[in-house]
Amino acid sequence: MTSIGAKEACPLSEPLELMLEQRFGAVLAGLKVVRGSVLATALHCGFEDAEARDVALAVDEACKNIIVHAYRGESAGDIVLSIYRSRSGIVLYLRDFAPAVDPAQIGPRALDDLRPGKLGTHFIRAIMDSVEYLPPPDGRGNLLQLVKILE
Amino acid sequence: MTDDVTENDGQLIVQLVGDVDLEHCATIRGLLLDGVSHGKDLLVDLSQVTYLDSSGIASLLEAVQMATKNGTAVKLFAANAQVMRVFELARLDRVFSIHPDLNDAMATGA
Numbered sequence: 539m540t541s542i543g544a545k546e547a548c549p550l551s552e553p554l555e556l557m558l559e560q561r562f563g564a565v566l567a568g569l570k571v572v573r574g575s576v577l578a579t580a581l582h583c584g585f586e587d588a589e590a591r592d593v594a595l596a597v598d599e600a601c602k603n604i605i606v607h608a609y610r611g612e613s614a615g616d617i618v619l620s621i622y623r624s625r626s627g628i629v630l631y632l633r634d635f636a637p638a639v640d641p642a643q644i645g646p647r648a649l650d651d652l653r654p655g656k657l658g659t660h661f662i663r664a665i666m667d668s669v670e671y672l673p674p675p676d677g678r679g680n681l682l683q684l685v686k687i688l689e
Numbered sequence: 690m691t692d693d694v695t696e697n698d699g700q701l702i703v704q705l706v707g708d709v710d711l712e713h714c715a716t717i718r719g720l721l722l723d724g725v726s727h728g729k730d731l732l733v734d735l736s737q738v739t740y741l742d743s744s745g746i747a748s749l750l751e752a753v754q755m756a757t758k759n760g761t762a763v764k765l766f767a768a769n770a771q772v773m774r775v776f777e778l779a780r781l782d783r784v785f786s787i788h789p790d791l792n793d794a795m796a797t798g799a
Contacts, residue, residue, distance in 0.1 A: 566710075566711055566712040567712060569710075569712070570708065570740075573740070588770075588771075588774065591771055591774070592774070592778075595742065595775070595778075598710075598742060599742065599743055602711050602742070602743075602744075606711075657743035657746055657747060657779055658742070658743040658744075660743075660778075660779070661743055661775075661778050661779070664778050665778065
């Protein structure tokens with residue numbers, strides 16, 4: 539299992555405890571299981587059901603961005619999901635091994651734009667308290683950090 | 690997922706079942722756009738939807754926009770709280786015509 543090793547960049551100052559690390563193929567058919575893992579972990583970390591489902595949706599949309607924009611629909615790569623908890627929230631990392639993507643290419647749509655599409659990134663930013671692309675540990679792939687604070 | 694299309698009092702009713710997400714959106718989009726193409730109002734039953742993501746919202750939005758061009762309407766009904774939350778996140782809950790149940794959807798203009 540590849541360790542993310544980027545905890546020093548986390549905006550939560552308290553010590554982090556690893557709750558889940560899961561490596562899976564970057565295919566749409568596997569995401570239902572991933573959503574279940576995230577939901578269960580978020581609930582275990584103290585989030586209410588609705589908030590935990592929001593976090594699962596955000597991770598699901600982020601995984602779809604990786605599949606569509608990073609791996610471009612090819613099923614050749616993996617995604618590593620790591621979830622840490624602290625006293626005040628959870629930090630999730632999504633690591634892929636695809637060519638580096640320009641985050642501006644998958645930015646959210648304008649809120650008054652009623653064309654279908656680009657909603658996934660809007661969901662991620664609406665749900666999470668912090669969304670940041672970090673340099674991956676060995677310079678390969680992409681590393682997304684998502685933070686959700688416990689209310 | 691298994692989806693179903695019926696006709697009631699001149700309106701088409703589409704029941705979506707299961708996960709309305711990117712994995713299934715090609716099928717769902719085809720079903721919705723085919724329904725809209727008949728020139729009748731399309732009522733979409735969301736009561737059996739277990740998950741809705743951004744691509745599902747996009748498919749529904751495309752159907753609404755096509756119906757508007759055709760002079761018909763797409764009305765959604767019986768969404769559970771989890772599904773409603775996704776409409777709220779998209780800030781499109783006022784763009785869609787969303788109703789509590791079939792009777793309300795049939796009785797109300799878009």
